[in-house]
Amino acid sequence: MKLLIISGTPKPDGLTHSFEVKAKETAEELKIEHEIINPSKMNLHKCKMCDDGWGVCFYEHYCKFGDKDGFNDLQKKVKEADAFIYITPVYWGEMSEELKIFIDRLRRCQATKQWGSKADEISYHKGKPSIVVAVAGGGGGGCPSAFLQMERAISNMGGDEWPKEHAGLFDFIAVNRWNKTYKLEALKSAITTLQDFHQRPKAIEVKPLPEYKLLITFENNNKQTLDFKPYIETRRYEKLKDPDQFKKAKISGTKIEWWPLMDIDIIDILNNGEYEEI
Numbered sequence: 716m717k718l719l720i721i722s723g724t725p726k727p728d729g730l731t732h733s734f735e736v737k738a739k740e741t742a743e744e745l746k747i748e749h750e751i752i753n754p755s756k757m758n759l760h761k762c763k764m765c766d767d768g769w770g771v772c773f774y775e776h777y778c779k780f781g782d783k784d785g786f787n788d789l790q791k792k793v794k795e796a797d798a799f800i801y802i803t804p805v806y807w808g809e810m811s812e813e814l815k816i817f818i819d820r821l822r823r824c825q826a827t828k829q830w831g832s833k834a835d836e837i838s839y840h841k842g843k844p845s846i847v848v849a850v851a852g853g854g855g856g857g858c859p860s861a862f863l864q865m866e867r868a869i870s871n872m873g874g875d876e877w878p879k880e881h882a883g884l885f886d887f888i889a890v891n892r893w894n895k896t897y898k899l900e901a902l903k904s905a906i907t908t909l910q911d912f913h914q915r916p917k918a919i920e921v922k923p924l925p926e927y928k929l930l931i932t933f934e935n936n937n938k939q940t941l942d943f944k945p946y947i948e949t950r951r952y953e954k955l956k957d958p959d960q961f962k963k964a965k966i967s968g969t970k971i972e973w974w975p976l977m978d979i980d981i982i983d984i985l986n987n988g989e990y991e992e993i
Contacts, residue, residue, distance in 0.1 A: 716913040718742055718749040718906075719796035723803035723814025724850075725755040730895060731804045731850040734888075734902060738800050741903045745910055750796075752789055755813040759784050762820050772823040776836065786820055793821065794839040798885075798909055800902075801865060802848040808857035809864055810849075818868045826871040841873030844885035844912070846905050855891035862887050885909055912969075918981050921971050923962045927955075929971065931981065941984055952977075 720738045724731035735751065742749035763770075763780060770779050781787035793799075803810040810818070825838040847865050849858040866884055886905045890898045920932040929941045943961075946952045955961045955973060963973050972978040 716747055716797045716910055717795060718747050718798050718800065718909075719792055720749060720751045720800045720802070721814070721817070722751060722753045723755065723801070723811040723817075724753070725811065725813060726804075730852065730890070730892065731802060733895065734802050734848050734850060734890065734899065737899045737902050738802065738906065741906045745907065747906070747910060750792060752792060754789075754817040755811070757785050757789075759786055759813070759816050759820075761816050762823060769823075769827075772820070773827045774831075776824045776828060778820055778824060781820075786817070789817065790821065790824060790839065793825075796839075796843065797913060798843055799840075799845040800848065800906070801845060801869075803850065803861065803865070805849050805851040805855075805857040805861045808860035810861050815864075818865070822868050822871050825873070829873065838873035840869060844883065844909060845869055846886045846888065846902070846909065847884060848888045848890065848902060850890040852892060855889050855894075858889035858891075862889070885912075915969065915982050916985070918966050918969075918971075921964050921966050923964050927961060929964060931971070939985075946979065952979075 722735040778786050803814050828836040828838050849861040851857050916933045918931050919934050922930040927943045931939050970978040
């Protein structure tokens with residue numbers, strides 16, 4: 716996994732910077748390939764809304780002025796990343812001005828790909844999870860609105876896929892001056908869990924078999940069978956005693972799903988050893 720840590724603080728130390736440091740230390744401890752970028756340390760200019768309001772960002776998905784101020788190089792780093800951590804101080808209930816300049820321009824280049832006619836035009840954010848850290852100097856009342864602002868931008872860029880285990884907003888961490896100690900640990904736990912999700916085997920197909928068994932195929936072509944009869948006897952899954960309903964099993968992210976809210980986590984099954992390898 717390659718982790719891109721995007722810090723929006725203009726200060727070289729302080730409360731927000733401590734979370735940038737924690738993210739870096741955790742990545743090093745877990746041996747995660749990572750990089751930190753900080754738009755505040757660059758002279759990024761705001762979007763110029765060139766041409767008729769949309770420039771080459773709409774059709775070619777890069778910024779006309781991005782080679783001059785380094786924005787296009789930052790876009791390449793987003794492309795190469797598998798996951799993101801956004802860290803920002805909260806100013807007036809919003810992300811920092813420097814981070815917003817970067818995200819506004821990134822969104823103009825990436826979110827517009829969904830309207831293009833080229834099949835290979837996929838947003839650099841699509842299918843990738845993000846941890847968002849909002850750091851308020853006071854009681855933290857501005858964190859929810861800052862989260863909403865950042866969630867909207869990330870969703871616009873394709874991070875709104877379902878299930879959320881592998882895309883979109885993986886976690887929100889709200890920080891104020893009193894909860895720093897345990898929120899630093901929360902960030903470490905979030906990164907650790909994110910790495911676990913990234914390393915988990917991905918199931919690509921499930922086939923119902925006679926006698927309430929499931930054949931699960933993974934992307935590495937490994938196959939495993941699960942005896943689902945013990946689950947059928949529980950209240951939660953009793954409706955699956957109907958063979959026609961049981962046959963509706965499908966893969967949905969890290970779960971086997973029959974219909975919304977009727978599912979079971981594949982990873983929990985594997986961790987508990989409740990399967991037979993073929």
